[in-house]
Amino acid sequence: xxRDVLRGRFTLVRRAVAFVLPSAALVALxxxxxxGSAGSASAQDPTGSPDPxxxxxxxxxxxxxxxxxxxxxxxxxxxxxxxxxxxVNDRQKAISETWKNSIHGAGGIGCADCHGGDPTSDQVTVSxxxxxxxxxxPGRERTVGVCGSCHSDPERMRRYNLPTxxxxxxxxxxxxxxxxxxxxxxxxxxxxxxxSHDVKKVADSTSPVYPVNVxxxxxxxxxxxxxxxxxxxxTDQFDVYQGSVHGVALLTNLDVRAPSCASxxxSHDARPPxxxxxxxxxxxxxxxxxxxxxxxxxxxxxxASPKCWTCHGTxxxxxPGVRLFFHEADAPYQCTTCHSAxxxxxxxxxxxxxxxxxxxxxDTCHHARSTIYSQVEGIAGALSGAQSAYxxxxxxxxxxxxxxxxxxxxxxxxxxxKTSLIQAQAAVHTTKLTVISGLATEAESKAVxxxxxxxxxxxxxxxxxGAMVVVVVLILVNxxxxxxxxxxxxxxxxx
Amino acid sequence: xxxxxxxxGGMTGWLEPRLRLGPxxxxxxxxxxxxxxxxxxxxxxxLFLFAIQVVTGTLLALYYKPTPDAAFESVKFITSDxxxxxxxxxxxxxxxNLMILFVVAHLLRVFFQAAYKFPREITWVIxxxxxxxxxxxxxxxxxxxxxxRAYWATVVGTEIAGSVPxxxxxxxxxxxxxxxxxxxxxxxxFGIHVLALPLIMAGLVGVHLxxxxxxxxxxxxxxxxxxxxxxxxxxxxxxxxxxPATDERLRPFWPHxxxxxxxxxxxxxxxxxxxxxxxxAGLEEEANALxxxxxxxxxxxxxxxxxxxxxxxxxxGILLPVVxxxxxxxxxxxxxxxxxxxxxxxxAVGGATLVLAAGIGLTIWGYVS
Numbered sequence: 042x043x044r045d046v047l048r049g050r051f052t053l054v055r056r057a058v059a060f061v062l063p064s065a066a067l068v069a070l071x072x073x074x075x076x077g078s079a080g081s082a083s084a085q086d087p088t089g090s091p092d093p094x095x096x097x098x099x100x101x102x103x104x105x106x107x108x109x110x111x112x113x114x115x116x117x118x119x120x121x122x123x124x125x126x127x128x129v130n131d132r133q134k135a136i137s138e139t140w141k142n143s144i145h146g147a148g149g150i151g152c153a154d155c156h157g158g159d160p161t162s163d164q165v166t167v168s169x170x171x172x173x174x175x176x177x178x179p180g181r182e183r184t185v186g187v188c189g190s191c192h193s194d195p196e197r198m199r200r201y202n203l204p205t206x207x208x209x210x211x212x213x214x215x216x217x218x219x220x221x222x223x224x225x226x227x228x229x230x231x232x233x234x235x236x237s238h239d240v241k242k243v244a245d246s247t248s249p250v251y252p253v254n255v256x257x258x259x260x261x262x263x264x265x266x267x268x269x270x271x272x273x274x275x276t277d278q279f280d281v282y283q284g285s286v287h288g289v290a291l292l293t294n295l296d297v298r299a300p301s302c303a304s305x306x307x308s309h310d311a312r313p314p315x316x317x318x319x320x321x322x323x324x325x326x327x328x329x330x331x332x333x334x335x336x337x338x339x340x341x342x343x344x345a346s347p348k349c350w351t352c353h354g355t356x357x358x359x360x361p362g363v364r365l366f367f368h369e370a371d372a373p374y375q376c377t378t379c380h381s382a383x384x385x386x387x388x389x390x391x392x393x394x395x396x397x398x399x400x401x402x403x404d405t406c407h408h409a410r411s412t413i414y415s416q417v418e419g420i421a422g423a424l425s426g427a428q429s430a431y432x433x434x435x436x437x438x439x440x441x442x443x444x445x446x447x448x449x450x451x452x453x454x455x456x457x458x459k460t461s462l463i464q465a466q467a468a469v470h471t472t473k474l475t476v477i478s479g480l481a482t483e484a485e486s487k488a489v490x491x492x493x494x495x496x497x498x499x500x501x502x503x504x505x506x507g508a509m510v511v512v513v514v515l516i517l518v519n520x521x522x523x524x525x526x527x528x529x530x531x532x533x534x535x536x
Numbered sequence: 537x538x539x540x541x542x543x544x545g546g547m548t549g550w551l552e553p554r555l556r557l558g559p560x561x562x563x564x565x566x567x568x569x570x571x572x573x574x575x576x577x578x579x580x581x582x583l584f585l586f587a588i589q590v591v592t593g594t595l596l597a598l599y600y601k602p603t604p605d606a607a608f609e610s611v612k613f614i615t616s617d618x619x620x621x622x623x624x625x626x627x628x629x630x631x632x633n634l635m636i637l638f639v640v641a642h643l644l645r646v647f648f649q650a651a652y653k654f655p656r657e658i659t660w661v662i663x664x665x666x667x668x669x670x671x672x673x674x675x676x677x678x679x680x681x682x683x684x685r686a687y688w689a690t691v692v693g694t695e696i697a698g699s700v701p702x703x704x705x706x707x708x709x710x711x712x713x714x715x716x717x718x719x720x721x722x723x724x725x726f727g728i729h730v731l732a733l734p735l736i737m738a739g740l741v742g743v744h745l746x747x748x749x750x751x752x753x754x755x756x757x758x759x760x761x762x763x764x765x766x767x768x769x770x771x772x773x774x775x776x777x778x779x780p781a782t783d784e785r786l787r788p789f790w791p792h793x794x795x796x797x798x799x800x801x802x803x804x805x806x807x808x809x810x811x812x813x814x815x816x817a818g819l820e821e822e823a824n825a826l827x828x829x830x831x832x833x834x835x836x837x838x839x840x841x842x843x844x845x846x847x848x849x850x851x852x853g854i855l856l857p858v859v860x861x862x863x864x865x866x867x868x869x870x871x872x873x874x875x876x877x878x879x880x881x882x883x884a885v886g887g888a889t890l891v892l893a894a895g896i897g898l899t900i901w902g903y904v905s
Contacts, residue, residue, distance in 0.1 A: 445816040447615050505622075509813035516806040520799055527795045534787055 105212035106221065108193055109186035113153040113174045119161040121168055122152035140238040148201070155179065155187050181226040185211060188231040210310035227268070234258055234308075250308075253291060255301035256282060278302075281356040300326065316348060323349040333470040345379070345388035352401050359398070361466070363428060366403045366421040374408040419474045423481035427462050430485040434458065434492035441498035451494035458487035564749065565790035572785065573753040574649070577800040578642035582670075584801040585635040586741065588808065589673075590734065592628040600680065602726035604719045607682035608822040615819060626812035632674055634808070636837050639670045647867075647888055650876035651754035654762060657868035659747040662740055664865045669737045674837060676729040679722060687823035688832040690725075691717050696845065699854045716825070759874035836903065840895045843902035860891070 123141065126133040140146045145154075153160040158175035162168040169175045179187050189208030191197050198205050211217040216228040234250055235241075241248035249258045260279035262268055269276050282288040282302075290299035305314055305322050314322045320340075324331030327349075339346045352365055378394045381387035395401050403421075407413045438451045461484035468477045545552065552558050599618055601610040614621040643663060646652055652660035679690040694717065698708030713720030754760065787793065834842050845853035863870075871884055878885045 445814070445818060447612065447819050449612060449819070450616070505813045505816075509809055512809050513806050516802055516809070520802045520806075523795060523799050523802065527792070527799065530792055530795065534792060 105209055106186060108190035108208060109183055110190035111154055111157045111174065111187060113157050114159045114161055116161045120151045121163045122158065122160055125163065136238050143238060143240045144242055145240050181230050182220060184232055185230050207309040214307065214310045215312040229262060252297045252301050253295055255303050256288065256292065259302040278356045285356060285358045286360050287358055319348045319350055330467055330470055333467055337470055337472040339472055342388055345390050347390055351390065351392065351395050354398060354401060357398060363421055363425050365401065366417060368402050368404055372402065372404045372408055374405060379406045416474050420469060420477050423478045424465060427465055427481040427484040427488065430488035431458055431462050434488040434495065437492050437495035437499065441495045444499065444502040446498040446502055448495060448498060451491050451498065454487060454491035454494055458484050458491055461487055567749065567752065567789045568786035569753045569789055569793050570755045570785055571787050572756060574756055575753065576645055577797055578638050578645050580797040581800055581804055582635055582638040582642055583741065584804060585631050585638060586737070588631045589628060589635060592624045592631060593730065595624045596628055597730055602722055604682060604722055607680065607722060611681045612819060615817070622816050623812055626816040627808050629817035630808055630811040632677060636670050636674055639667050643667055644892065648878055648885060649754065649756045650881060652868045653874065653876065654760055656751055656754060659744060659751065660868050661865055662744045666737065666740055666744060669733055669740065671837060673729065673733050674835060676725040676733065678835060679725045680729065681819060682722065682823045683820040684823055684829050685820045687717060688829055689834050690721065692832050693834055693838065696854065699850055700858065701851065701855070757877065759876050833902065836899060839902035840898035843898040843905065
């Protein structure tokens with residue numbers, strides 16, 4: 042309750058600021074404050090859902106620090122650092138060999154390109170001297186500048202066909218922003234994700250930034266309660282994601298098309314998607330569903346509209362189904378979930394009500410006494426009927442196949458029914474009963490057709506088995522008759 | 537005279553003056569076989585199954601279209617739409633499996649009873665050839681439905697053939713009609729399956745039966761007397777129609793032995809009908825050269841070789857069956873002792889038992905792995 046009041050106050054403040062204060066500088070300051078409040082709201086949100094009220098546009102990006110290139114003498118080929126460090130000790134040898142096998146080692150990006158110094162001299166007093174530009178291990182902030190000095194340079198990156206916007210993006214990420222504004226060097230920098238001496242291509246399946254490895258990479262920090270404590274953000278995202286439909290596809294089925302953390306949050310520009318962005322973020326993959334949603338009455342509601350995560354969650358997205366329509370028991374609805382407490386005619390959405398998966402149901406808003414409830418019932422009934430017909434057809438086809446019957450035709454018909462069923466299910470995003478009912482009826486009709494084909498196969502199998510019994514009996518009668526003749530002949534032979 | 541015969545003998549009386557097959561049929565049927573002979577009717581059953589294959593195969597050929605574009609659909613049409621097409625195809629499918637089973641059983645019976653020894657060495661060699669032909673029937677027929685299993689089993693099978701030293705690569709090219717399993721492979725497999733193999737097999741079966749007829753069935757307990765033997769140990773197993781049936785250890789081939797065969801054939805027909813009805817021949821997805829199935833296995837009769845190849849060096853896995861078949865073919869010329877009793881042929885019987893056990897073991901292993 043107190044949270045609602047606080048959130049209401051924040052909303053009021055934001056509206057006042059947005060409409061009353063014209064100064065761009067002040068807007069930037071207020072947006073910064075909103076970003077801070079979004080962080081604290083997330084801390085109370087076990088699913089990690091961003092604050093739906095944070096509908097303001099992206100904050101004006103801080104001007105990124107200039108990259109800090111390393112200038113050092115070079116003859117284009119010498120790397121005496123490698124030659125000497127191989128012999129220093131085991132640790133240095135391992136580092137040298139790791140670099141040699143890295144993408145940088147293979148591409149001729151030498152030690153001095155990051156550490157400075159003179160790689161043409163084999164005298165340590167020269168090669169590792171300040172005069173030669175040797176900087177040792179660069180600090181964390183400088184490391185970003187060192188990486189960015191090459192990776193933001195289009196001339197250098199052209200031959201590798203690599204993008205050059207990572208550096209600028211990084212400073213717009215939550216990580217980069219904190220590093221720049223709070224000098225918080227505990228945030229992730231380039232080497233925390235890509236490695237330092239052992240940088241590999243993203244497409245290398247052993248690279249930590251290979252899509253399948255990304256969730257564990259992010260979790261290496263974000264699942265660490267001690268590390269996340271100062272930021273007050275939850276640490277269960279990886280565990281939750283792992284069991285989600287996305288996590289299973291990526292981590293269990295190794296389907297690299299499935300989204301990892303970076304797919305929704307961004308990688309170099311990592312930050313939680315905003316309420317206004319989420320439909321586009323999900324729509325990157327679910328293009329057709331996004332188009333259907335944008336036709337819907339929901340999409341017309343503006344800030345009060347339910348978004349993808351209202352019904353599907355965030356890290357815990359599960360396989361959708363007819364269960365998403367209604368609570369199993371009576372829904373304990375609250376008016377303030379969807380209506381403003383002060384003015385019921387003003388619609389709002391209280392996202393906290395949808396944190397619990399069991400409450401991500403249509404009747405959380407469209408309760409039994411609402412005018413739209415019967416429409417929800419109609420949609421649920423149409424889809425349940427189509428699903429039931431599909432399940433029946435699938436079971437009969439399985440039975441016919443078990444009997445050894447060829448069910449190719451029925452399988453094709455069932456696939457067509459499946460396509461229509463998926464279209465009907467996706468059409469739920471339009472919220473239009475007539476559209477959904479039409480597609481559901483089509484799916485049901487195709488499923489019944491497939492079921493009939495399978496039924497005919499089962500009947501055919503029963504007939505064959507019946508005929509088989511008759512034929513076997515006739516054969517046995519013949520065998521018995523022949524056996525009698527044989528006995529008579531044998532007796533004659535011996536007699 | 538002819539008119540009287542026609543009047544007295546009905547249809548036989550009418551046909552005989554026109555065909556004059558009486559003496560031939562008499563010579564073919566009126567022979568005697570040792571009562572001690574235990575053939576278990578394996579050879580006769582294999583012959584019956586061959587006849588089933590010829591009849592059902594001919595019916596299938598009426599609808600089958602041997603091109604990659606049409607083969608799969610034509611088999612589906614036969615199985616789903618042609619009246620009793622499912623029965624014909626399923627009987628052909630099960631008949632093929634049972635034929636291999638009974639040809640092998642026949643070979644084992646002959647081996648363990650030492651029926652391959654003098655004077656039946658040539659009969660044995662032809663018999664081994666008939667086993668090879670039966671396996672070739674299975675291999676070439678397997679591709680014809682042109683589904684995923686058929687296609688990929690043939691890819692693997694022809695690759696194995698390609699591993700045979702010296703002749704492997706040309707053999708694989710010859711079988712496939714190119715580098716890959718394509719339309720050319722289907723055409724030649726079809727041609728071999730329905731033309732070349734049946735003609736060769738019919739010829740060899742004819743010679744095999746002729747030799748069986750000429751030499752008679754071997755006595756399982758007594759060696760065949762050789763020319764110049766001082767004391768013939770057994771009477772001749774053959775007799776002309778005029779030979780009186782006084783020897784109690786012999787019985788007429790017609791009708792006594794042939795009646796037993798007929799009963800065995802009826803039983804086999806019943807088994808075929810049950811198998812075809814309970815487990816009809818299936819069809820997987822249409823062959824797709826770009827989609828390799830997860831588990832490719834050959835048919836059960838090649839599983840032992842397939843499993844062997846997984847556990848021994850490839851060259852050993854290829855050469856071992858080749859040498860084995862070669863050894864099997866010339867075995868009567870290596871084992872020349874007249875002894876027929878199993879208990880006195882410990883090396884041959886023991887060795888064959890071990891090979892048989894290894895073959896069964898590898899087949900089961902290949903099936904479950």
